[in-house]
Amino acid sequence: MNKHRVRTLVLSAVAAGALMMGAGTAGATELKEVLDEGMAINKLAQESQKRIDKIVEETDKIVSQYKAVQKTIEGLKIYNAQLQRQIDRQVEEMEDLSTSIKQVTYVKRQITPLMLKMVDALEAFIKMDVPFQLNKRLEGIERLKDLMDDPSVDTSEKFRSVFEAYQIESDYGRALVAYTDTIEIDGVSREVDFLQVGRVALVYQTRDGQITGAWNNQTKQFEILDDSYRSSVAQALRVANKQAAADRLLKLPILAPERAQ
Template sequence: MKPIYTLFTLTWLALVASVQAGEPLDQARQTQSTIQQQGRTTQLQVERLADDTLEMRTETERLAQELENLQVYHDHLQALVKDQQRELADKQTQIDGIDTTRTGLVPLMYQMLADLKLRLADDLPIKAAQRRLRLTELSALMSRADVADAEKFRRLLEAYQIELEYGRKVAVYRDSISVNEGEPREVELLHLGRLTLLARNLDGSAYWRWHPQQKRWQTMDDHPAGELELAYRVASGQQVPQLMTVPVFVGEVQS
């Protein structure tokens, strides 16, 4: 309210000055009205400037906060860029070593493939058809340019893992065999790891065993059929594991 008092004071002084100067009353009133109008205009301008000043101060504070946030974000991006540059340097080091790694990897893969073929030739014919097919596919895979060396190596390791499992498992499966070079017959095969490989016809009336030295199937007339039946029942999960007697060729055991 102080500006209004000041305005009235100025108006009163102007009016007194006008009367003292001998101005007519109407002209003094007109002068007073003009002064009051100018005072109101000036007051509005002052208030508008005060509002503008407040808005500018608020905007300045907002911009200062945004600037602070941008600085924090900039520092965050700088940290990310440094970390990405470190990762790129690591990747480049790995890329630089790929040629050296590949030089040793390719011969290793061919050696692994040769070892798998040798194992199949000397091993018990456990799932022989599947293993031959796997080796054929791996041999074809090695010469394919559209398959990465990493994938070839993974497939070879997978084949090695499967071969290791044959030596650890006790399993029964169906396949066909030829006895004494006769016609193939469907049988149930049982292998106890790589200790022994047995076969029986589907009605369980005849049993054979694989002779690893002679590379042929032999009739098992000299072994109790009950023990062989028990071995099949345990291997197929029809009976709980227990002590059983089966023929093995200790000298031919492979890991």
């Protein structure tokens, strides 16, 4: 009985050893497969990580580009706002300019008749004034009239010319001028030297110095003066022609002032 039990135990031990040896061989195989599987999983993980890193890098680029675009958009918004303010100011200036053009058109309609009246008034004044350089002054009036009728000349230029003509006539009142012209003396046309002293004296002397005369504003004609004026007029002519110095008093027939009408 005991021997049988011992044999049985020995057989059981042998069987168990055999089983353990078989189990060890199977375990090694499974371990290799597990390791291989783990290496495959690690490789897949590495590849996945690379893909993730690449996606993250591309995402960062996209985010950077987005931020750059956002910054550009903000700059454009500021620029557009500035442009809009400039456009608004230009619109206001255009409205002001349109208003000014309308006013200029109105003024132009009003100033043209005024200029024509000024030219007519200046012509009447010259004809009533002391007749120094009369032809020259009346020719200037005719040029002004032609200018007023010329459609190619701007209104501002016409007004400037009228104002200039008035200024010239005003300057004549302070002028000391000598010039040569012809005059009829005793029915004979003769060349004489004229002396204009502003608007207070207009005298003449023949080229030979024998006849001296002056304009009488009351009779509206030239009258011959006595010989007492001859030397004074001759000296005054030399002064006006810058041939002598104004170093002494000269006797000249001065026109008496008239009461304004």
